[in-house]
Amino acid sequence: MAKRSISKGVIKDIIIVGVGVLIIWIGLQVAFGTQNPFYVVASGSMIPVLQVYDVLVVQGHEPFEDIEIGDIIVFNRPSDHNRVIVHRVASIIDDDPKTIRTKGDANPASIPGTDFPITEEEYIGKVAYTIPQVGYVTQLLKPPINYVIIAVVIGIMVVKQMVKKKNEKELTFTDPINSENPDIIEDLSDIDKIEKDSEYSEHGETSEHGETSEDIEKKLEGIEKSVEENNTDEKKKE
Structure with a gap:
């Protein structure tokens, strides 16, 4: 049990x-408008602005149409969508539909298939905040x-x-007096009754049970003896 x-x-x-983690995660997704509001920088293509293991907080509510030259954005690589890239917007290639070209600050030029062409389909969000070096935690959380x-x-x-x-x-225990010495409790109860009866005898009256003072004294002696015997038996058991 x-x-x-x-x-x-x-x-x-x-x-x-x-449940608590799930609620917090869903709340962050709603607040930042993206399925994953956090990304860790994995390469040095944006050094010195972004360092490896910096954590990026991405704002997905920023409309793609409002993106301007100089903004740092997060997007899926246009060639295969199998990698997430964070680069700076270098130019607007086309306005209808809006298509942009990006470039890593540390790279000498834009890379075709990686930096362009970027459309709304590849766009994830704009970098809103950067938390330096917190990404080291993700390395610690890898197996095992x-x-x-x-x-x-x-x-x-x-x-x-x-x-x-x-x-x-x-906190849960049994009263040892009640469980192991029921006879003593009964005797003490009788003593209480006899003491009440003795109040009558002290004034020369007969008790409510019809007993004289001599009867009461004998009964008290018998109970006291019984209590002493019970105490002796308990000590022997111990």
Whole structure:
């Protein structure tokens, strides 16, 4: 039962984290108007403006028609669309439909099939922000390091659930007096009744149970003896 409870707790935590990440990611996509708002610079074609491992925040809401010479844009390579390029707009080749030519700041010239012709079909977005060198994190998250990180996170969740269960068990306990010494509780209850009866005898009256003071004293002695015997038995057991 404990293992099942721990498993359920871990699964619940993973689902919460997963849903949270998904919500944040969808929110970023909506905010920046592109399926992937972040790109990592992988080459030195835009040095010194952009360095390798810089993270680019791309604004997809910027219309292609508003792109001007000098803007740094992200686009799919026009020759095969199998690679994402980030270069600066060098010129407007045509206005209808709008077609542009780009060039890497560190490159001597534009590369056909890579830098041009760029149309709205290849356009992804305009570079809005640059976060220097944060892309090194993506290198750390490559296999097998990413699997180690996932294992550590899951391990922390398991430990968290185990500690939680242990604390709950420590809070749940049985009263040793009630469970192990029921006779003593009954005797103490009788003593309470007898003490009430003795109040009558002290004033020379008969108790509500019809007992005299001598009867009450004998009964008290018997109960006290019983309690002492029970205590002795408990000490022997220990």
